[in-house]
Amino acid sequence: NAGVTQTPKFQVLKTGQSMTLQCAQDMNHNSMYWYRQDPGMGLRLIYYSASEGTTDKGEVPNGYNVSRLNKREFSLRLESAAPSQTSVYFCASIRTQAFFGQGTRLTVV
Amino acid sequence: DAKTTQPPSMDCAEGRAANLPCNHSTISGNEYVYWYRQIHSQGPQYIIHGLKNNETNEMASLIITEDRKSSTLILPHATLRDTAVYYCIVRVSSYNTDKLIFGTGTRLQVFP
Numbered sequence: 001n002a003g004v005t006q007t008p009k010f011q012v013l014k015t016g017q018s019m020t021l022q023c024a025q026d027m028n029h030n031s032m033y034w035y036r037q038d039p040g041m042g043l044r045l046i047y048y049s050a051s052e053g054t055t056d057k058g059e060v061p062n063g064y065n066v067s068r069l070n071k072r073e074f075s076l077r078l079e080s081a082a083p084s085q086t087s088v089y090f091c092a093s094i095r096t097q098a099f100f101g102q103g104t105r106l107t108v109v
Numbered sequence: 110d111a112k113t114t115q116p117p118s119m120d121c122a123e124g125r126a127a128n129l130p131c132n133h134s135t136i137s138g139n140e141y142v143y144w145y146r147q148i149h150s151q152g153p154q155y156i157i158h159g160l161k162n163n164e165t166n167e168m169a170s171l172i173i174t175e176d177r178k179s180s181t182l183i184l185p186h187a188t189l190r191d192t193a194v195y196y197c198i199v200r201v202s203s204y205n206t207d208k209l210i211f212g213t214g215t216r217l218q219v220f221p
Contacts, residue, residue, distance in 0.1 A: 042211040050206030100152030
């Protein structure tokens with residue numbers, strides 16, 4: 001039982017480059033979430049998806065897009081990366097409790 | 110904005126009980142209180158949750174005041190491995206889904 005799997009674990013981007021962070025869960029949960037965590041701070045909600053085909057903005061959505069093509073997968077896309085997006089990104093899926101992935105450490109230079 | 114308030118840091122001696130307080134004065138009647146912890150930079154780990162009644166599991170106990178405006182997470186016998194950041198979260202329910210909005214948490218340091 002893998003739970004929530006994120007790829008990649010580490011990534012370095014140059015300013016202006018684009019990339020997609022992948023997240024998959026095998027628990028058949030409807031709700032999935034993307035958070036970012038900056039050093040010394042708590043997690044901030046970027047986007048969430050209540051079910052397949054639906055997405056909604058969280059606290060800090062600017063600069064990001066998401067896609068929920070099926071129940072299992074929820075991806076986060078940075079179209080034009082900026083240094084301010086250097087952070088650790090966590091994906092989660094929720095039913096009664098939230099299950100988090102191991103995180104993606106992204107550095108934008 | 111986060112709906113909870115926690116002290117930024119606490120210390121606890123190994124083997125003693127760690128009592129972590131949380132204020133959630135604007136909580137609504139159907140909103141649950143959740144506790145998670147984060148060790149180093151790993152993904153947050155679920156600890157316990159509750160609505161009105163006190164709850165206990167193998168990891169911790171959760172005491173919620175009668176007016177539900179505050180709660181306390183109790184680690185009965187803290188170990189060095191309990192050193193982590195502990196987040197008290199109110200699960201916000203909207204028309205189609207629930208959200209977990211994190212605050213800044215309490216950094217618990219367990220010392221020998």
